[in-house]
Amino acid sequence: MMDIPIWYIVIFVFLFVYIALYLYMLKIKDRTKYMVNVPGPTPIFPFGNTLDYIYGSTGVLRGLMDSLKQYGETIVVNPGSFDWAIITIDYDFNELLFSSAVHIQKPTQYDFLHGWLGQGLLTSYGAHWKNHRRVITPAFHFSILQDYISIFNAVGDKFIEKLKNEVGKDSMEISKIVSLCTLDVICEAAMGVKINALEEENSKYIKSVKTLCSIMPERAFSPLNPFFYPLTLNYFREKRALKVIHKLVEEVISKRIEDHRRMKNIGSTDLTDEFGVRKRKAFLDLLLESSIDGKLLSMQELRDEVNTFMFEGHDTVSSAITFSLLMISEHPEVQDKLIKEQLEIFGSNLTSVTPTYKELNEMKYLDLVIKETLRLFPSVPYFGRRLAQDTEFKGNLYPKGINVMIFPFAFHRNPKYFPEPEKFIPERFVDLSSKYPYAYTPFSAGPRNCIGQKFAMLEMLSTISKVVRNFKLAPARPQHQIQLAAETILISKNGVKISIENRTY
Secondary structure, eight states, rough: OOOOOHHHHHHHHHHHHHHHHHHHHHHHHHHTTSTOOOOOOOOOOBBBBBBOOOOOOHHHHHHHHHHHHHHHSSEEOOOOOOOEEEEEHHHHHHHHHOOOOOOOOOGGGGGHHHHHHOOOOOTTHHHHHHHHHHHGGGGGOHHGGGGGGHHHHHHHHHHHHHHHGGOSSSSSEEEHHHHHHHHHHHHHHHHOOOOOOOOOOSHHHHHHHHHHHHHHHHHHHHOOOOOGGGGSSSHHHHHHHHHHHHHHHHHEEEEEHHHHHHHHHTTOOSBBOTTBBBBOOOEEEEEHTTTEEEEEHHHHHHHHHHHHHHHHHHHHHHHHHHOOOOOHHHHHHHHHHHHHHHHHHHHHOSSSSOOOHHHHHOHHHHHHHHHHHHHHHOOOOEEEEEEEEEEEEEEEEEEEEEEEEEEEHHHHHHHTTTSSSSSGGGGTTEEEEEEEOOOOOTOOOOOGOEEEEEEEHHHHHHHHHHHHHHEEEOOOOOOOOOOOSSSSSSEEEEEEEEEEEEEOO
């Protein structure tokens, strides 16, 4: 094999650097027209601002908060050599994006989810998104949501039995067991199958989901060009995790399709078990009966929507329940009010009751507690939009195609809208002014708000009420300091620890 002359290599490297610098300068020149007065940290070629956020998911959250504090409510950052992005906690900017029927496409970082969620409701846009949103919306009608209450109760009972093993200990890590509970709920609600994650703690599915959730923020703030991603260890970790997830979902879909064909052949519209008892319809069953332009959804479309529902209904709810239990454990006066409300609804026999849909909706104070928890700890710490056209805002022109990050974690802690923002005050939501409807957005807002938020709230009400009716919650001994991290959802990197005792009446 002929050796390549060294001067060939020198010329190649020189041309590569020259072209890279030229393209970079073109981007800099764009700033003479776009975002002229938008402040932000100084980028370092060729890494942009990614070095400010290199300390994992905890560093991303801390770095973004520091940048906003230093430079203002709307800043521009470089998430790579040849890219710009906007991060904002400006209320008017939030309103412009949330209320828009034009700027509905998700940012390029959401492309990293395509291997997992494909063109599901979270990641798609345009006609595909509109058609699927229209088809899926009826699945969350209150009459269908009521069918899920029995799942919440049954899984919740198993959750309580699991927690009884932790009674009297100085400390227990709550987030992992909550995650198992919400996984059991969402698998049965979404696909109609019981995977018994609470009994089988080493679930490959959970491990695979956790792997993907940790990889996504690393990719979003990586100095490495996406072109080189297939050469990284994370690429192979992602492929391995996706294989586990897709295998489970596709097997369930195939079996469910066969069940529907069997029922159609015998002229029945209701799925039944081996004893002829009518089965509850899962989210997947509703999808199998849906059509777009007269065509049933394809296997790919079914898989994308089920994976999306599983993702959004598992980790996000798990995060919310975990932080709610932490806040309740640290605020005994809040816990006392919760028990008082439960007694008013159910009477004295709190440990054996099975709440109905109506009774869950009567838990007004618990609803306030969940809302305040989601203010301080929004399950999705940031959302994004990609501008569909050049957009002028407050004297600056923002270019078509730029990614804009909306940052509820930071916005929810803004004293302009939430007095004493670091304090846990559920009562603030009793008379929270409706003057700023886009100030509190744990479920996003506008046309792309979370379609499953009522499902999520019902599950949270059911699970948390069951815990406080059975146990008295207190801080871990010694008290645990959480380490917040913005992965695909908000988590604590070192877990969430509390202590529990049996509740006596």
